[in-house]
Amino acid sequence: MYTQMSDGIDGQPNASDERERAFERRLERGVKIEPPDWMPEPYRKTLVRQISQHAHSEIVGMLPEGNWITRAPSLQRKVILLAKVQDEAGHGLYLYSAAETLGTPRDDMIAALHAGKAKYSSIFNYATLTWADVGAIGWLVDGAAIINQIPLTRCSYGPYARGMVRICKEESFHQRQGFDIMWKLAHGTPAQHAMAQDALDRWWWPAVMMFGPPDAESTHNRQSLKWKIKIFTNDELRQKFIDQTVPQAERLGLKIPDEQLRWNERTQHYEFGPIDWEEFYRVIRGDGPCNKDRLQARIDAWEEGAWVREAAAAYARKQAERGAVA
């Protein structure tokens, strides 16, 4: 995953510019923008922010599930989870590279994350308390990620769109393995079933919030839609997620924690209860259960690893010198 567009747009394009008009014509014709192409600065900045946020989310997202690798309950589950977390590292690296094509070095993006200036998806500020949370994350969080990201395979920036194609394939495997964990638990012992229900109770609303604030409050929807960095609005994606997920919960025999959830025959969509946006903004502001721990874990890995990176650089320098002499 895991995009969550919670930021605004930097500045406004200057339509008087001829290059600007050419750029917009390309967008209209559906021609991809590639790294060497001219692009308006606000488009570039918005993309760097969105792609780096996405990359950070992949990397921070390794932590909540990473928690459970050492405690996974069977060897099969363990290797599947380990491979999944490894995939997320690959996604992060891939996305950092895509963002680097826009001229921002990876280390700068990481520094911004560690300084608290860059965001990542808030969903990872929730705690993984039981094994069922690993299932719930795969099922719901990766599930939401797919819904967010499939449209991005058609986004206007070439490297990002192509990255999404590859990443989405792996995310759908993640979603299936999560559902499979939930299935085993929901159909297991009473204790396992309770574990699954508890995880759904805690993850449902945060997952629904992953699509970002409602369209009415979203300041950036319009420009990003015009730039084809975003294809559907937050609310459209959220509805799609709910419509897709409710029948899956029914198949699991689990109850979604929303008393107002009901099928609307006329609209052919599920209606759902009010979302606690208070909580959403509180967690984004830094007061979720794990904000500080997650960021600190990243900072610790970086700082404690400094001597290793220095050693690798020093060795490479020495080797180059030896090569020059020899």
Place this chain on the structure above:
Amino acid sequence: MSSHVEYVLRFGDSALVLAQQLSGLVAHSPIMEEDVAIANVSLDLFGQARLWLGYAGELEGAGRDEDRLAFHRDASEFRNVLLVERPNGDFASTTVRGYFYDLWSYLALGNLTQSLDRRIAAIAEKSRKETAYHLRRSEDWLVRLGDGTEESHARAQRAASELWPYTGELFMGDDVDVEMARQGIGFDPERVREPWLERARLALATATLDVPGDSWMQHGGKQGVHTEALGYLLAEMQVLPRSIPEAVW
């Protein structure tokens, strides 16, 4: 338990314990690319462990599968060498431990490919290919750390000295080894001592590290007498299946 089962468990448990240790490092590496690499090695080792444990369970014939063996045995029933249960420590410790193990494993598996037990030979064949890659990687890092900065050199040297006393066990045979060698199923572990020492000395020299001096060699893991670290590792690994023993996951 038959010598045959014991013997297979030793290889399986060593791979399992090291895999478990490495799996806990993923998402905390000094370089993001290393998260991917460590996960790769860990995944390979879990894969090897599953082959060994699965086979041990079949040989035993008591209905224990890989998970029963991994999650429902106490520390004293584990047969891994002590080296792999030493804590991860810093990146230098992880690297040196990995290197000592990889080099031994590569050589041991080479011998096992000649086993008259065709199942063992097949597992060894597959595992050796993976281990060749692990060995290249850990040797590469050993050299980079040893010949990197003053700090990395000091850390690598300390790790090598601390872990050296756990290398002797790799070459110590016991009755099980003798019996397996006699049947052509296994090999005399003493046979890999010289090749191991030769390559390790060379790698340490390339890394500008001193070969640690002779010392008392800790042993007992292969017979089920472990260090304190293993109990904690197993407590974490086994907590869930033990909490609901009848559950399917």
